[in-house]
Amino acid sequence: MLTKVIEQAKIDRFARWMGHAERIVIVAHVAPDGDAIGSSLGLWHFLNSQDKVANVIVPNAFPDFLRWMPGSKDVLLYDRYKEFADKLIVEAEIICCLDFNALSRIDAMADAIKAAKGKKILVDHHLYPEDFCDITISHPNISSTSELVFRLICRMGYFNEITKEGAECIYTGMMTDTGGFTYNSNNREIYFIISELLSKGIDKDDIYRKVYNTYSESRLRLMGYVLSNMQVYPDYHSALISLTKNEQGRFNYIRGDSEGFVNIPL
Template sequence: MLTKIIDQANIDLFSEWLKETEKVVIVTHVSPDGDAMGSSLGLYHFLISQKKVVNIIVPNAFPDFLKWMPGAKETTLYDQNKELADKLISGADMICCLDFNALKRIDEMGEAVKSSNARKVMVDHHPFPDDICSIVISHPEISSTSELVFRLICRLGCFDEMTKEGAECIYTGMMTDTGSFTYNSNSQEIYYIISQLISKGIDKDDINRNVYNTYSESRLRLMGYVLHTKMKVYPEHHAAMINLTQDELIEFNYVKGDTEGFVNIPLSIKEVKFSVFFREDTDMIKVSLRSVGDFPCNQFASEFFSGGGHLNASGGEFYGTMQQAIEIFEKGLDKYKPLLTAK
């Protein structure tokens, strides 16, 4: 049995709203990752089983290694189909906001979601949710939004209606947000949920291969280049940094998703507790931060790179040159040295 972590009042209200709902729009954060897509598609399959008209709208493209997910092809990309997306958002009875806690995380789509008269529900695991939804199912102690979607479906009394396709999507999100169950994954109930998902017929080994072993040759070449030339270790700070400019990305035929997971690699060095990856985009530098133990990379992200996220996995943005970003990072390292080197 699972602990009832979602408030009964939220379950009751969601259940009541669902009865009065015909059209649902599911939205998730910019540059959707495995959990964003997994939770959205997990909920999508469930709502389809409840005979709802469901559309998932994402701000921009998701990586190729998630395209195999059942239902992924039905997703609408806001940046490529704004007119249709705006119509769906304004015509929805209910909007479910998954895996994000503030409208700025869905970029331009935020305005459309904000002005829609639809009833709004948030299901998320990032701390400090903004007041944008009437039902807020926010649990930072849970390692993935996909797990929360599983819990929500069960609490609605609908586990039996969960399909194999839905279970595959939920498993994908749980797996990717825990680095294949290597961090934020000590809760016993995670493994109970996995056993329940397996009972739906999912092949978890196959899902792992689909997500992690379908990369291009150029990604591996880029990884080799990064490890050889572009990874800087700061032994005195127990930290490491990787940076890639647009020119370098172009040279290695970069496609979206190719640098996924790079930020984690330096954490495999014994002494490294904190890793940062700067990737130059067309208009800004995307910052990814990861830590092990109790170093708060979300605090570092918000202090220096207008970002946030989780204690051990966060992100942000920087408007300026790569050199400036690195300088700020190194100043930050000095400031946080006591915490980074604390035993």
């Protein structure tokens, strides 16, 4: 069993919104990572199961190693389709803000989201959330926004409506935001959630392979180069890695090639 982390009043309010809404937009932060895309698509799949017209909009492109995720081809990139995205945002009855705590984290989308008349809900696990939504579900003690999305769906009574595809997305978000469950993942409830996601038919080993074991030769060589230049400061228990645009160019860099590098010195 899961503890009731999210306040019941907030869950009930969002459920009422959802019951009366048809058009819903989901937005996530700039340079979306596994949790941003995983939580967004996890919620998107659920809303589709409820016959809602839902769209995921992110400020810019996400890493190629996340493009296997079910529904990823339907994610709208704001920097490429601004006019169409702005229309969807204006028309949205509900806007779900996932995995960011401030409007500045959605870059060029900020003005459109701020001006939108639709009801707004924030679901996030970062510290110090700004007050820009009607409902704020913020729990920094939770490992990932994807976990919060799972909890929200279940607390509304819709566990049975989570599809295999939605479960794959939620699991991916939980996995990537904990480094494959190697940090920030000692809460035993995380593993209860994993068991529930497994009951949906996901193959967690295959998901791990797709995310972590499908690197290109260029990415591997880039990683080696970055680590070979790492500076360590023992007195401060710290390390520093850097990567310039010129250096990226030497290794045929594509978006996402440096994803996760920042965690290696940990």
